[in-house]
Structure formats: C-alpha cells, structure tokens
Amino acid sequence: xxxxxxxxxxxxxxxxxxxxPQGFAPVPSHVAGIEVYAPAxxxxxxxxxHTFKCRYCGxxxxxxxxxxxxxxxxxxxxxxxxxxxxGQRAAEFEFTLEAMEQARYGWGRxxxxxxxxxxxxxxxxxxxxxxxxxxxxxxxxxxxRDVTGDMLRPSALIPFAVERDRLPTLVAEWLGRxxxxxxxxxxxxxxxKLTGVYLPFWTFDADIRADWKAEVGTERVERYxxxxxxxxxxxxxxxxxxxxVHVPVDDHLVPGTIYTSRVxxxxxxxxxxxxxxxxxxAYLAGWQAKGYDIPxxxxxxQGRQDMRALAKRACxxxxxxxxxxxxxxxxxxxxxxxxxxxxxxxxxAYTFEDRTFQVMxxxxxxxxxxxxxxxxxxxxxxxxxxxxxGACLGLLGLxxxxxxxxxxxxxxxxxxxxxxGLIGAxxxxxxxxxxxxV
Amino acid sequence: xxxxxxxxxxxxxxxxxxxPTAMTVVHCAHCGEAxxxxxxxxxxxxxxxxxxxxxxxxxxLRKEPPEQVVPFAISPTAMAQVLQxxxxxxxxxxxxxNPTLLVRRAYRYFIPVWxxxxxxxxxxxxxxxxxxxVVSYQDRYSDVGGWRSEEVREDRIRWEPRIGxxxxxxxxxxxxxxxxxxKLLARLGEYDxxxxxxxxxxxxxxxxxxxxTLDPQAAWPEARMxxxxxxxxxxxxxxxGNHIRGFTIEAEYQDLHWTxxxxxxxxxxxxxxxxxWPVLINGQTGQVSGPRLASSRKANTTALVLGVLAxxxxxxxxxxxxxxxxxxPAAIIGGVLLVIGVLIGLTAPWPAxxxxxxxxxxxLDEFL
Numbered sequence: 001x002x003x004x005x006x007x008x009x010x011x012x013x014x015x016x017x018x019x020x021p022q023g024f025a026p027v028p029s030h031v032a033g034i035e036v037y038a039p040a041x042x043x044x045x046x047x048x049x050h051t052f053k054c055r056y057c058g059x060x061x062x063x064x065x066x067x068x069x070x071x072x073x074x075x076x077x078x079x080x081x082x083x084x085x086x087g088q089r090a091a092e093f094e095f096t097l098e099a100m101e102q103a104r105y106g107w108g109r110x111x112x113x114x115x116x117x118x119x120x121x122x123x124x125x126x127x128x129x130x131x132x133x134x135x136x137x138x139x140x141x142x143x144x145r146d147v148t149g150d151m152l153r154p155s156a157l158i159p160f161a162v163e164r165d166r167l168p169t170l171v172a173e174w175l176g177r178x179x180x181x182x183x184x185x186x187x188x189x190x191x192x193k194l195t196g197v198y199l200p201f202w203t204f205d206a207d208i209r210a211d212w213k214a215e216v217g218t219e220r221v222e223r224y225x226x227x228x229x230x231x232x233x234x235x236x237x238x239x240x241x242x243x244x245v246h247v248p249v250d251d252h253l254v255p256g257t258i259y260t261s262r263v264x265x266x267x268x269x270x271x272x273x274x275x276x277x278x279x280x281x282a283y284l285a286g287w288q289a290k291g292y293d294i295p296x297x298x299x300x301x302q303g304r305q306d307m308r309a310l311a312k313r314a315c316x317x318x319x320x321x322x323x324x325x326x327x328x329x330x331x332x333x334x335x336x337x338x339x340x341x342x343x344x345x346x347x348x349a350y351t352f353e354d355r356t357f358q359v360m361x362x363x364x365x366x367x368x369x370x371x372x373x374x375x376x377x378x379x380x381x382x383x384x385x386x387x388x389x390g391a392c393l394g395l396l397g398l399x400x401x402x403x404x405x406x407x408x409x410x411x412x413x414x415x416x417x418x419x420x421g422l423i424g425a426x427x428x429x430x431x432x433x434x435x436x437x438v
Numbered sequence: 439x440x441x442x443x444x445x446x447x448x449x450x451x452x453x454x455x456x457x458p459t460a461m462t463v464v465h466c467a468h469c470g471e472a473x474x475x476x477x478x479x480x481x482x483x484x485x486x487x488x489x490x491x492x493x494x495x496x497x498x499l500r501k502e503p504p505e506q507v508v509p510f511a512i513s514p515t516a517m518a519q520v521l522q523x524x525x526x527x528x529x530x531x532x533x534x535x536n537p538t539l540l541v542r543r544a545y546r547y548f549i550p551v552w553x554x555x556x557x558x559x560x561x562x563x564x565x566x567x568x569x570x571x572v573v574s575y576q577d578r579y580s581d582v583g584g585w586r587s588e589e590v591r592e593d594r595i596r597w598e599p600r601i602g603x604x605x606x607x608x609x610x611x612x613x614x615x616x617x618x619x620x621k622l623l624a625r626l627g628e629y630d631x632x633x634x635x636x637x638x639x640x641x642x643x644x645x646x647x648x649x650x651t652l653d654p655q656a657a658w659p660e661a662r663m664x665x666x667x668x669x670x671x672x673x674x675x676x677x678x679g680n681h682i683r684g685f686t687i688e689a690e691y692q693d694l695h696w697t698x699x700x701x702x703x704x705x706x707x708x709x710x711x712x713x714x715w716p717v718l719i720n721g722q723t724g725q726v727s728g729p730r731l732a733s734s735r736k737a738n739t740t741a742l743v744l745g746v747l748a749x750x751x752x753x754x755x756x757x758x759x760x761x762x763x764x765x766x767p768a769a770i771i772g773g774v775l776l777v778i779g780v781l782i783g784l785t786a787p788w789p790a791x792x793x794x795x796x797x798x799x800x801x802l803d804e805f806l
Contacts, residue, residue: 017561017688020601031676035603038677094594095573308577308585328580336574 052285055079062286065160065363070282083280088251090156090276092205092337095300099338103296156276157342159283160196160363167194167346171359174368175350180382180432182352182375191348192356196363198284198342199265200256200292203273204303205337206249211330212315213242217323236323245314249307254299256292256340260347261358263437267369268362271343275364279342289342296338304333374432383425390418455503456639463649465495472497474647485547485646488707488714489802497649505553505697506610506634507641510721514541517704520724521717530740530793532733534708540717544706546645547718549622550615551631551699552654554661557607560689562673567595567681600677604689608668612699613661615650625727626720629701633722637700647700654696662691713802729800737793744786752779 025040054061054072061079064071070079093099162170168191176186217236224231251273255265277283292299308331315329344363349356352373359370397410464480465472468490475485484490512520521537528535574590612631616622623629650657670685702721707714710731717728755775762769 017563017601017686018603024601027677029602029676030678031606031672033604033606034673034676036673036677037601038598097571097573097591100573304575304577304587308579312579326581329578331575331577331579333575333577336572 050281050285052282060286063159063283066163068159070285079282081280081282083277083283085275085277086156087274087276090278090339090341092155092203092339095336095338100297153340154200154279154342155339157198157279157283158271158273158275158344158364159277160287160344161275162344162346162361162363162366164194164196164346166366167191167348167361170361170366170368171348171350174359174370175372178372178435180374180379180428180435181372185352185373188350188352191350191359194346194348196287196344196346198287198289199260199345200290201341201343202254202256202292202294202296202299202303203251203339203341204249204254204300204307205251205335206304206307206333207335208247208249208307208311209244209332209334210247210308210311210315211242211244211332212318212327213240213329214319214327215239215325216241216319216321217325218321219323238323238325241319243315243318245311245318247307247311247314249310252303252306254294254303254306256294256299257290258293259290260345260360263434264358264360264369264371265345268345268360268365268367271362271364276341284342287344292340296340300338307333371437372435374435376432379428379432382428386421386424386428387418388421390414390416390421393417455642457642459643461642461647462494463497463499464492465497466490466492471651472649474499474649476642476644476646483714485545485705486648486716488705488716499649500696500698502697503639504550504637504700506699507548507637508629508631508634508699508701508722509641510546510702511633512704512719512721512724514544516724517541517544517719520719520726521706524726524728525730528730528732529796530732530734530736530789532708532710532731532736534710535730535733536708540706540708543708544704544719546721547703547705548642548645548647548700549619549703550648550650551619551701552613552615552650552652552657552661553610553697553699554613554665555607555609555693555695555697556611556665557605557692558665558669558687558689559605559692560687561601561603562669562685562687562689563599563601564670564673564677564685565597565683566600566674566677566679567597567683568678569680570594570596595681597683598679600673600679602673602676604669604673604687606669606672608665610697610699611661611664611668613657613664615652615657615698616648617651619652622718625718626703627723627725629720629722631699631701634699641700646705650698654694665691711797715802729802729804731800732793732796734790734793734797737789741786741788741790744782744789748779748783748786750779751775751782755779 020037023040024037027036027038029036052061052070053059054075054077056077057072057075059072059074061070061072061077063069063081064078067078069081071077168189171191172186172189175181175188215238217238219234220237221232222235224233253269253271255262294302311331312329316324316327346361346363348359348361350359351357355373357371357373359368361368391414394411394414397407397412397414399407400410401407459476460478462475462478462480463472464475464484466484466487466489469484469487471484471486472495473485473492475481480492480494482491484492518537518541521540525531525535525537525540570593571591572594574592575587576590577585577587579585614620654661666685666687669687669689670682673685674680674682704719704721706717706719708717709715711734715729715731717726719726752775755772755778758768758772758775760772762772
C-alpha cells in the first residue's frame with residue numbers, strides 16, 4: 001500500500017466535522033497521513049509561582065475570609081476569586097497504577113529555589129511548603145510543584161471562613177470551659193505561633209460489599225430440675241449464618257501530614273465538604289499551606305483499615321445477635337476513588353505555668369480543640385466524691401449487720417453505688433488524660 | 439470506473455483474461471445467475487442451482503481479468519473426508535449421497551468479490567479507548583487469623599474524543615459483488631481473504647465463474663463501509679488507543695479503481711426423488727452446505743419388509759392359536775406371536791414416516 005504524504009491542510013476544510021472544536025490541539029500521530037487532535041490538557045497554571053499583588057497600590061494582597069475575596073490591607077482594594085463551589089462533586093481520581101506510582105514520590109526531596117517575581121530575590125523553600133512570603137519584599141506567593149503531575153495537585157479546598165481576629169475569643173471561651181481545668185486558664189489571652197494553615201487531606205470513596213459467615217447464638221430459656229426443684233436457665237443455641245452487607249463510603253478523610261496531631265485534628269473535625277471549591281491559588285494568598293507528606297498509598301492503607309472496620313461493624317449488626325463466634329468475612333472494595341484537598345485550620349500554642357500547650361481551630365466551623373492542662377487535685381477530689389457514697393453505705397451496712405436484714409441491704413446498695421462510682425471515676429480519669437494528650 | 443464491455447456468448451472479447459480454454463457465458467432461467475463456463479457447449483442445467491435450463495446470453499462483463507484469487511486449500515481427498523463427516527448420521531442415506539461419488543462429480547466454482555482501490559481524503563471523529571489498570575483490594579477477616587489483604591488489578595478503558603484529518607490510500611478492499619453474497623457466505627462460512635494470490639489464468643481451467651450481479655455503483659455502499667472500517671482501524675492506531683467507537687468520517691474517495699477477487703468453492707450434486715440436489719463446499723475451509731435427504735425408497739422398503747414380517751408373524755400366531763385347541767402349549771406360542779405380530783405391524787410405518795418428516799423440512803429453495 002503506497003501512502004500519499006501530501007500536505008493535508010488544504011483538505012476538506014468545508015465539511016461539518018472541521019475545524020476541531022475549541023480546546024482541541026494536535027497530538028502526535030502513529031500513522032503517516034492521519035492527523036490527530038485531542039482535547040488540550042488544561043494549562044498548568046499551577047506550575048509557576050503566583051505572586052499576589054494589589055492591582056491598585058502594588059502591595060501584597062491576602063485572601064480575606066470575611067469578604068471571601070482577595071483584599072489589600074494597605075489600600076482596601078479587593079479582587080474576586082473565580083473559583084467554583086463544587087462541594088463533594090470536586091474531581092476525584094481512580095487508583096490507577098500511574099497515580100500510585102506518582103504519589104509514592106510525593107513532593108520530591110529537593111528544596112526548590114524560587115525567584116521572587118517582585119524583587120528578584122532567590123529564596124529556597126521546602127518541597128512540601130506551598131506558600132511563602134518573600135523575606136526581602138514581603139510579597140505573598142503560592143507555588144505548586146510540577147514533579148508530581150496533575151492529579152497530585154490539590155483538586156479542591158475549603159477556604160478559611162473564620163477570621164483570625166476571632167481566635168483569641170474563641171480559644172479563651174474554650175479554655176474557660178470544663179471544671180477539671182485550672183480556673184486561671186480563663187485569663188490566658190496570649191496565643192503564640194498563631195498560624196492559619198491549609199492542611200493536606202486525602203478523601204476516599206468506595207463501595208464495600210462484605211460477605212460474612214459466623215456462628216450466631218440465640219438465647220433460649222430452659223427449665224430444669226435441680227434437687228427436685230424446678231429452675232430456669234438461659235442457654236444459647238448456635239447456628240451457622242451468613243449474609244452480605246453493602247457499605248457505601250463517601251469522602252472518608254485521612255490526614256495527609258504527620259506533622260500535626262491526629263488526635264486534635266479528629267477533635268476539630270468534621271469539615272463540611274459541601275463547601276469545597278476548585279483549587280485556586282488565590283485562596284492561599286497570605287496563608288500557609290502544606291503539601292502532603294503521607295503518600296497516597298499509605299493514606300489509602302489507613303483509609304481501607306478504617307473502612308473495613310466499618311464493614312465489620314455493619315456485618316456484626318447484620319447478624320442480629322450479640323452472641324457471635326467463629327466470625328469470618330470477606331470485604332470487596334469497588335469504585336474506589338480519591339482526591340487530594342486542602343482544609344483550613346488555625347494552629348496555635350499558649351503557655352500556662354511555663355508549659356506549652358497546642359490548640360487547633362477549625363478554620364471553617366470555628367470548632368476548637370487541643371491540649372488543656374488538668375487541675376489534678378480537682379480530678380482526684382471528684383473521683384473521691386464519686387466513690388465515697390458507695391464505700392460509706394457499704395461500711396454502714398457492715399456495722400449494722402449485727403442488727404439483721406437491714407445491714408445486708410446496706411452492703412448490697414453500697415456495692416452497687418461503688419461500682420457506679422468506679423465507672424464514673426474511670427470516665428473522668430480518661431477525659432482528664434485525653435485533655436492533656438497530643 | 440473501469441471499462442465494461444458487453445461480452446457475447448463466446449469469450450472472444452476477453453483476451454486479457456488469457457483464458458486457458460474457450461469459455462461460454464450462460465444464463466439460468468431458474469436461479470437467474472449468469473456464469474462463465476469452460477468449453478463451447480451449453481450444458482443442460484445451470485452449474486449453480488442444477489435445476490434450470492441455461493442459454494447463451496450476452497452479459498456485461500469487465501474486460502480486465504480478476505486481479506487476485508484465494509487459492510483452493512481443500513484437495514479432493516480432504517473433500518472426501520469432509521463429505522464423509524457431513525453425510526454421516528443420515529438415516530436411510532440415498533445411494534448417491536456418497537462421498538466418493540460426490541467428489542467425482544465436484545467441480546471448481548469461483549465466487550466473485552470486488553476489490554476497490556481508493557484514496558481517502560477527509561476528516562474523522564471518534565472516541566478512542568485506552569486500556570489502563572486500577573488497583574483494588576479484597577480483604578479477608580477471620581477471628582483466628584485476623585485481617586489478610588489481597589491486591590486485585592482491574593482492567594478498564596478510558597474513552598477520549600479524537601478528531602483529525604486523513605489522507606490515506608487503501609488498495610484491494612473487498613466488497614460484495616453478488617446480491618446473495620452474504621447468504622452464500624452464511625452457507626459457506628468465512629474466508630480468510632489474507633491468503634489471496636495474484637490471478638493466474640490456469641486456475642480457471644475446468645472451473646465455473648459466477649458473474650457479478652452488483653455493478654460497482656450498486657456495490658459502493660458496502661465497499662465504502664469496508665473502507666471506512668479500515669480507516670477507523672488506522673485512526674485508532676494513529677491515536678495510539680486500544681479501542682475505537684463511534685467512528686464518523688466525512689471524506690472524498692478519490693481515484694476509485696475496481697477489480698475482482700475470486701474466492702474458491704466446489705459444487706457437486708446428487709439425485710434423489712427425481713430431483714438434483716446441489717451441495718456447496720468452501721474451497722478454503724471445507725465447510726459443506728447442502729440438503730441431506732433421507733431416501734424415501736429405502737425407508738418405504740424397510741417399512742414394507744416390516745409390514746410383511748408383521749403379517750407373517752400374525753398369521754403364524756393365528757394358526758398356532760387355532761392349533762391350541764388340539765395341543766394347548768401351541769396356544770401360548772400362538773398368543774405371543776400374535777402380540778409380536780401386532781407390535782411389528784404398529785412399528786412398520788415408522789421408517790417411512792421418519793424419512794417423510796425429515797425430507798419435508800428440507801426445501802431446495804433454502805439452498806439456492
């Protein structure tokens with residue numbers, strides 16, 4: 001077959017299919033004589049460093065949570081951000097081999113040298129830092145790396161909605177809450193290292209189908225005769241049962257960084273993902289943002305562990321009994337998808353009696369959580385107060401045992417109260433320990 | 439379009455075919471097909487349907503010879519074997535339905551197919567599919583062993599739109615030249631057209647060639663579909679995809695050139711019930727298509743023999759039963775024979791009925 005390799009540009013310019021729709025660009029063809037046009041990839045606007053400057057006065061502009069736009073702190077000028085609120089429709093990706101491979105290398109190892117567009121100064125930044133302020137001219141810049149490809153840029157984020165000025169009040173209010181903390185906490189006003197930072201998160205979707213098989217017990221009351229007396233007892237009949245449950249999981253969140261406390265992060269959750277907007281570097285102007293350091297594969301391992309625990313609970317619930325033994329199950333994941341997003345959090349610290357405590361504020365919902373010192377004498381006193389009624393009543397019962405029946409009643413009610421007191425004490429102790437934990 | 443000439447009953451105008459022997463064009467009054475036959479004499483019956491009388495008749499035929507031929511791959515020995523397998527299992531098989539006789543009667547039969555050369559110049563659009571794999575998991579839990587996780591890889595296709603221009607030349611794209619092309623192929627099975635060779639006049643020696651009933655104009659829609667399919671496949675390759683769907687092309691088909699390809703078959707026949715039944719064999723794969731009749735004569739004879747046997751047994755039984763009045767054990771044998779006679783009598787018509795019901799399902803029209 002001999003091919004005619006003429007210039008095809010003069011051909012068929014009048015037919016309906018031509019020219020290609022907007023957004024199509026030529027791509028390499030593997031057959032001579034055939035031209036191929038494909039939808040052009042979106043311009044990688046994020047490859048370069050964005051510097052945000054006021055178009056009126058040239059000062060550094062920042063994203064303002066109150067006005068939801070870029071504002072200039074010097075002249076008050078504002079600029080709209082053209083991002084779309086997409087909520088949970090924000091782009092998601094499949095677990096392709098390619099994505100897993102790319103995500104394994106994260107943001108690369110090397111530090112990147114950036115040249116400030118405003119003053120020309122070269123500044124080195126760590127690879128997982130997405131924003132920086134030029135140390136020389138103070139301009140706000142946002143940069144995302146090219147090393148990891150399109151998918152591994154944040155695809156969406158929730159913009160800060162809580163203003164920085166509200167933080168001292170919010171934190172003070174939170175510090176003043178609860179009886180087990182020193183009353184002087186109310187007076188702590190100074191917050192140190194107060195930073196508004198967009199933290200990396202992975203979200204995971206999956207359809208889980210779990211098949212379970214187990215011996216399930218049903219209780220039965222049995223009558224029997226003992227020493228000529230008719231008595232009853234509860235026996236359990238075991239039967240093999242099986243079932244299938246479907247657990248759809250939508251947007252399960254797993255933190256993408258090890259540098260913040262997971263315990264505190266969970267306490268400031270949840271985030272309302274319906275407020276997700278498509279990623280736009282403008283939201284990061286003047287704020288700190290961090291790239292992920294937990295790769296997709298590791299985060300997904302964690303996500304899967306959470307999901308299968310969920311499936312296991314669903315299977316146990318499906319058995320319809322509290323007596324289950326020889327339980328086994330198989331979990332099939334399907335339609336798995338992931339996305340990489342940034343969520344707004346304020347991180348701060350405060351000092352109390354020469355110790356530093358961490359505190360975190362949800363930048364979207366203003367929920368506060370963190371470490372709080374515990375006034376241990378108060379806690380021990382409370383525990384004592386919980387245990388003493390039972391102990392006293394029991395002791396009283398012992399003393400009055402000589403009188404007869406009344407003493408037995410005292411001992412029994414004392415024992416019950418003591419057990420209840422123990423449970424209460426355990427809860428209080430747990431709360432107190434968690435309150436100081438990181 | 440290539441030159442078309444009215445070919446008279448003799449083949450003098452077909453000099454370029456370089457025929458090994460003189461050939462005659464005949465037309466069948468029964469099936470309506472025209473054929474090119476070896477020799478100068480007109481046979482009694484159509485070489486294809488074997489039913490109608492044929493007459494010399496001028497026909498429109500291209501002057502240039504066929505360009506390519508798919509060679510015969512089935513030898514007479516191989517044909518005997520496939521016919522043996524094909525005729526096996528027919529009850530009351532007619533004497534003539536016999537592989538040796540069928541092979542002896544078989545002659546080569548060429549089915550024409552158009553070969554189109556063209557240059558396609560235009561634009562195209564399609565969805566191109568790219569294969570990729572995703573990683574999924576299957577986890578198992580048991581109270582004893584805890585969790586075990588297994589990675590599963592799933593194949594998926596990502597569809598993306600592509601559009602482009604094309605300027606490609608396609609040579610020898612096959613397209614039907616007969617109205618009953620697909621019906622014939624349904625009977626004979628697919629041919630591997632990649633096996634074709636250049637036309638050599640000797641191949642026609644002693645063979646019959648069917649004359650096209652679709653001229654290039656009538657054959658064009660199917661030819662164009664075949665060309666578009668090839669273009670679609672090349673556009674898929676050009677895009678680097680693994681699949682293509684929704685292929686649309688708007689093009690000019692320039693420099694159209696039509697020639698013929700001949701594909702091989704054998705025609706043979708047998709006679710039964712006073713009719714001639716044609717049998718067609720794919721010359722490349724050996725697939726056989728034809729009616730497999732049961733011999734009514736054989737079936738009727740069997741039925742008659744059984745009937746006579748029944749009557750004889752019945753009569754013998756009757757006589758023995760009568761004798762039973764004198765010699766009682768004879769009555770028992772007589773009774774048994776009477777019953778056997780009746781049973782044989784009841785089954786006697788069965789072979790005739792079976793053959794009749796088998797044959798009535800077979801119609802000659804179905805094979806023409």
